[in-house]
Amino acid sequence: MALPRRMMLTGFGGLAAALAGAAARPAAAWPGEEEPPRRAPAAPPGVTPGELARDERFWSSVARQFRVTDEFVNLENGYYGIMPEPVRLAYHRNVDHLNACNSYLLRTSYKERADRVRDRIAALLGASADEIALTRGGTEALQNLISCYRRLRPGDTVMYADLDYPTGRQTMDWLRGRRGVDVAQVVIPEPAHRQAVLDAYERALRAHPRVRLLLLSHMNNVTGLVTPVREIVAMARERGADVIVDAAHSWGHLDFTIGDLGADFGVFSLHKWMGAPLGSGFLYVRRGRLDDVEPVFGDASTPDPDIRTRVHSGTMDVAPILTVDTALDFHEALGGAVKQARLRYLRDRWVGRVRDIPGTAILTPDDPAAYGAITAFRLPGRTSQADNLAVARTLMDRYRIFTVQRSGPVGGDCVRVTPALFTSSADVDRLASALRDLSRTS
Template sequence: MRYQFLLDPSITFLNHGSFGACPKPIFEEFQRYQLELESEPVDFIQRKQTSYLRTARQSLAKFVGCNAGDLFFTSNPTFAINIIMRSIKLNEGDEILATNHEYGAMDRTWNFYCKKTGAKYIRQNISLPIISKEQIIEEFWKGYTKNTKIVFLNHMSSATALIFPVKEICDKAQELGLITIVDGAHVPGHIDLNISELNPDYYTGTLHKWMLAPKGSSFLYVKPEFQNDLEPLVVSWGYESVAPGESQFLDYHELQGTRDVSAFLCTPKVIEFLEVNNWKKVSDSCKQIVLANYQRFCDLLKAQPLSPLTTEFLGQMASVPINTTNPTELKSLLYDKYKIQVPVMPLNGNFYIRYSVNAYNSQEDLDKLYQALEEIIKTTDLIST
């Protein structure tokens, strides 16, 4: 499988979780659309693009379990969340209940809007290690007050690489009359996803991570009753359109003027690639490698696993606590000397080394990381054990 990807063969790439990796057939489809755009830009943008986007949306909606008219493409989840935040009317004292495991860009975006409105962003502590799903749910709802207006939750955390019980939390939030927003950046193509069953008000996810699409391909799902309240982040030709399309919702958010939508249009090819290569089986094999190596790295780094070693909490990536004096220098050393691309992630005053496993990886790749860390422990003071 590794020869299907464009990754530099001299690098041991254990960081699929950050930006993904695109296989050759999908990248060729990406370039094909770009060439079509450049060969006749006016015809492509003014006549073909809407139809192409509709086909791509229909393909994606079937894959993620929702109606094609209830989502649109965005460049990334941060863009998607900014659309929501701009539209939701926050008042002074309103509270957004999240966890202290959210992605840093999301924390910053909520803080930005809260400063403007006087609302409060509550990063509810979810203690580590995770003992059970019930523990997460119980600790999360301790942050609920009469002022809570929104529940914001990552489906799978970035720094700690943990799967969160989104369905249970969404169900209770609906009972309480709260708005539910889910950041599923790491979910599509990684763990099972059926948006209709989860029933959030808003859900965003990427295609360019675990679905293997070209960079800059993500989506935002919005429940129908909220769609007409969603303002465009960029006001363009879709606003008060002289030639309305399927819905105001799609007009506002799809018609953004001149931009390259080639990454979005690759979606049918992306899904075809996953199906032809039996990606569910590939993904399950990768998850088993992640689980088989986790305790081994914990033992090396004298760390405790962040959760039970099961697929209820872990997917194709895992984060191991690491006691380092300089995470930036450690990451650079692993790359510059050992040719290993792996992140050292900060969160809440702690650091985690997070390895990802995909089809192009093997046990040998994790052995290289293990041996490099072993040598660094013996020869430097960057890691304490």
Template sequence: MADRTRRGLLRAAALAPLAAALPAAAMPDVPVAPAGVDADALARDEAYWARVAALYDVARDPVPLENGYWGVMAAPVQAAYLRHQQRVNREGPAFARRAFPALHGAALDSAADTLGVGRDELALTRNATEALQALIGGYRRLRPGDAVLCADVDYDSMRDAMRWLRQRRGVDVIEIALPAPATRQGILDAYAQAIARHPRLRMMLLTQVSHRHGLRLPVAELCAMARLRGIDVILDAAHGVGQLDVRIADEGADFVGVNFHKWLGAPVGVGGLYIRRGRADDIDPYMGQADPHGATAARVHTGTVNFAAVMALPDALAVHAGIGAARKQARLRHLSARWLAVARDTGAFEVLASEDPALCSAIASLRLRGRPGVDDNRALADRLLDDFGLHTVMRDGLASGACVRITPAVFTRPDEIDRLCEALRAIAATA
């Protein structure tokens, strides 16, 4: 144990000067897109995306196709994070109490600008789950006998929070399964029917992009539908912000939880809670927290945060802006469309991705036909890893069964998608 401790100390001492040198050595410029080329055309410009991929130091063995968990930092963001962490560690509590509040405010300003919301409408959290639990648990416009609504595409923790309202608020919890395969009208009809069947419905959870199979809901239309009936929407935008070219405020939900460490590439541990101006009083202050001015920040209490992660948030948002939301969205759809076409052509797979591009995202899933079980899909993910060197993940919770989620990133190379296509053909041939 003593030798191990000594080796750790020596390793830390050796890494310190390297980390100090990182900002100067690892600050490549974000590639400039060719002038006059629209996002869809640029999505097929492999030279440009190779320059984007060079911003990321990622392991390629196994091929990383499980980028829905969290997004790795680009090199300039990682360099900034290490630099900030050194400062935090060097200056200690004096930094946290004296310098950090202004830096936190700067990060909040950058985040609000990126989301297209007011600074007073946003609070930084550690992740979208924390934000959404505060919104769901604190939603105060419920009375015993009212109803709330969630769906099979929603995130597990958020469904648990909705079910918890049964004991906390005395409400009925309505759960629906969205149609598969998904169509825009089918989704709208599913929610419209649920609203019509439950006249005491007061609040519903919507997921902008499902973590299970990447379905993108027509959120703006669903929010408009809910508003006509006096129903509030809490929006889970954990997977939408950063990969979709859409402003949060334009989606129509008054309460939103977001992640900055998924598709925006901030360090792990930074999310956000959005409350539209004028609606904060409809969410309880967090566990009796003082609230003299109806502040969004009073609706969540994160405790001590990862100072360096918050400080690196503006760096991540700068990289995101340099690439551009529309370009990222087009590129990610292009990469997914390549492997989805092969999966469909084999006939061996049930593909969990809509044929409607407006309902698609970077995330998509599949399963072998007739094999919706958890064990079947865990075995499929294992085979992709063990036999073909492709890292994916099994997801469960859809009414239709389990699936394997495949998620490229902006640094994913075309040859890696080709490798996935070859694997799918090989598996289909033996299915």
């Protein structure tokens, strides 16, 4: 969807107005779309994911499956992932179907369709459907697992890292008043090399021997660092601590199964890297561990034991859940390994072009196991929130590149960069050129 060129020089106010105008235009009806539904191009046979990651012609065909404004380069795709066209069209059909059929749909075919979604998620995750409960996103899943974890006693300790998701940290803090527990924090080191991260968790767990619950980001939302989850889960388990793994940013982004993480509890988003509509996610509880999580708000609508009693969202918009099937179709047509390789390639491309700028900090290491698309940077001397808000604003106003300032790292604030499947090599080259320009003028 191209927006008017007049927006180019109008700044944020004009951008917001133009986007609002575009959003107000009605979507094409179904049937009779202006363009027929499209499918993700399948990876050609005999080509490795690494080779395909560099094939701009192939990725241009993928990019055409997304309606994306051409008025700026969007490198802030970590908030949520826009839907590719087959998913967008399916979502509109499902909204219309829900609106037309009303409670009849909810009382008849919805449950069967939701169960089918659970089955597909479970197969992709390497789990069983009875270990999965659908939620309205990773945040709802995270709050439910933390607040309903029932093995805490007064005097126990819960622990999280400084770069974990704010809502997760806040919910862990809330346990202090509700459960009488102490709260401890792990500081993720800079530079965040694998052994340094493992050492930080080992020191923290040794210093707090009464830790019974640890929140652990698979990929954190600030710098994009991918932690060695399996090793940290094992480390915590040896000390009698359970781990809730926050995989909201890694699911559909990195190629893994739940067995690779070794986790008993996990939270996942479907509207980030799976490209499902906003309002879709799920939680995971390994079979045999459900008794350690209370039914949320004492939910008794489903006979226990059933993991679905660990979520109670009331009457919700089910159109996002009904659309997950189509999002999984798109994901599987490309393949998790191909998506992962492309996203890492885009990160490598721009990082490789700015590594030599004196004093510039890249906040993920070059170990491929430690990153995906998300990477944050810090320009020399720019450590405050105001500094990094200014950098992000300059990138947008002067270079038409959208990024976002983030707080939390021990070395100071930073700017987060997140390419997507529709991002081209030229887009990230534009960022690298802008950063080199900024380094000369700062």
